[in-house]
Amino acid sequence: MVEHKEVVKIEGTDFPKLITKNQGRIRVAAYARVSTEKDAQQNSLKAQKSYYIDLIDNNPKWEFAGLYADEGISGTSFGRRTAFNAMIANAKAGFIDMIVTKSISRFARNTVDTLTIIRELKSIGVAVWFEKESIDTLDAKGEFIITLLSSLAQEESRSISENCTWGQRKRFSDGKATVPFARFIGYNRGRNGEFIVNEEQAVTVRAIYAMYIIGFPISAIKQKLEALRIPSPGDKENWNIGNIQSILRNEKYKGDALLQKTYTVDFLTKRKKKNEGELPQYYVSEHHEAIVSSTIFNFVQEKLESERGKKRMALTPFSSKLICEVCGSYYGPRVWHADKIGKHKKKVWQCKHLTACGTPHVEDERLQQVCRDLVCDKIAKSDVRENLIGIISSVVIAESRLDRIVETLNDIGGGMKMTDYSIADIAMIIESVEVKRNCRLEFLFIDGVNFNIALYQS
Ligand SMILES: [Zn+2]
The missing domain is CATH 3.90.1750.20 (Putative Large Serine Recombinase; Chain B, Domain 2)
Incomplete structure (x- = not known):
């Protein structure tokens, strides 16, 4: 795909005039990247140049050692980085004491490059000043911070569009x-x-x-x-x-x-x-x-x-709720037949190891009864429960134009009253029921309330 881009022309070979050490002043070069994006104007070479000349001239200890600029959208898409390479060469040749640049993400291609170059320059006494991060690489804490920031910079330089995301991050x-x-x-x-x-x-x-x-x-x-x-x-x-x-x-x-x-x-x-x-x-x-x-x-x-990850197996309300105290696995539903013709059968819950764990089976009917009693006696004031009812009724009493939603909530049980629980409603506020060897049930409700109840009445 060929894209037509607005390209800012850079006089690539017109590198700064080299200056030698002068009255103890630091020779400061600026490194800029010129964007090829639409907002190139505000980011133009001219604008950056006058910015850096001002910045450097306004510091009496600094002397302008030129602006080096490469063209590109991001660090990674820089091909030859002619200006950058020339600048580093001139720094190594002793013509630059310090490099000023906008940010770490604008400097080198990636973390490794950044650190390599910074360390090379450091070893010959050349500093890099990152404006955005306020870091001087010759500073004692410089390298430590650079190591940290470079890892961020690497992601950033993977072509986050700088100007637009800067604005966004500022907002953030x-x-x-x-x-x-x-x-x-x-x-x-x-x-x-x-x-x-x-x-x-x-x-x-x-x-x-x-x-x-x-x-x-x-x-x-x-x-x-x-x-x-x-x-x-x-x-x-x-x-x-x-x-x-x-x-x-x-x-x-x-x-x-x-x-x-x-x-x-x-x-x-x-x-x-x-x-x-x-x-x-x-x-x-x-x-x-x-x-x-x-x-x-x-x-x-x-x-x-x-x-998440839990299988929605059977849709029965207590699936994945009953847990065996001994082995920790879920109780599963099972049908017991009392006679051969299957006329009398009852549903029970059992550990998947059956009787091996020594935990009792639980009759479904009994479980439902225990739950109803528990809710009527103890859970009616649960905060979460109140909240659930609150949110549901806020929908139910909504304006008449929203009747269709009201109807839906009614037919899914949205209009339930405190006295009128279905077993599915109850199961939904139960987080888990641990079945104990001593024939007791440890209920944990979704709001963290727990109760220990005997499975059989004494
Ligand atoms: Zn078990």
Whole structure:
């Protein structure tokens, strides 16, 4: 693919006049890179030259030893770096005492190059001053900091477009987030880029959280949304699993903002990469108005986390909840027949090692009874429970134009009352039940409350 680019012409062979040591003043050369991007004007050779001449002339101890400039988008795409090489050669020949340059990421191609060159120059007493990072390589702490920063610089120099990402990073460190509002449901962009809740879309967001908490698999949430003809974030008829997962995971909905989640890896292709620690991230709490409470949000994160990798086997409410005290594996459902014709059968839960662990089997009916009693007696005031009901009813009492969502939530149990639990509702607030050898059950609820109950009444 041939791309037409606006190219800034550089007089590559017109290197600075070399000067010899003069009245104890330091001979300072500047190294610049001239961008071939559209914003080349503000970054032009001329502008950089006058900037560096001013900078150096204004320091009485410095003497301008010239500006060396190469053309390129990023450190890695520099081909010959003619000016850079000439500058280093002149420094080694004793004509330059110090090099001033904008930043580590603009200096050499990669970490190894950066460190090699800096050390070579250092060994002959030539300093490099990085403006952005305020580092003097001859300074005592210089090399230590450079080692650290270079590893960042290497990622950065992998062609993050400097000018545009600088602006972005400045915004990040000021704590201002932005999202592609057109493809982001729940918020509109305010005049100054602030987040403004879009009430209609916020209901959809809350419904997604509610359905997930109630125990809908994400695929079922997708089906519901499509059946209700709720448009996806890209304003399409079809939702995909990824849309829903990212809505469930996005901290923006609880009003916070994690900044610099991704960064541009390849400036030319605009390819983005997840930031896995290559660049700093900033977390801003209460950045904007929340759509779901942080209790709800945090609960959903834990649920997502605990379900990751766990097989959604049977859809029975207690699957993957009962754990054997002895071997730690999940109890599985089993059907016991009391007679040969199969007329009387009962469902029980058993360790996969059957009786080998010495832990008792649990009759499903008994388990359900214990759960109901427990909820009625003890869990009714659980914070998470209240929160769940709160969020669900906030959707249920929404405006009449949102009737379709209300209906949905009703038919998935959204209108439940404190006295009216289905066993599935109860199971959803149970994190785990450990079955003990002494015939007791250790319940752990999702909000961290636990109870130890006898399996059989004495
Ligand atoms: Zn076991």
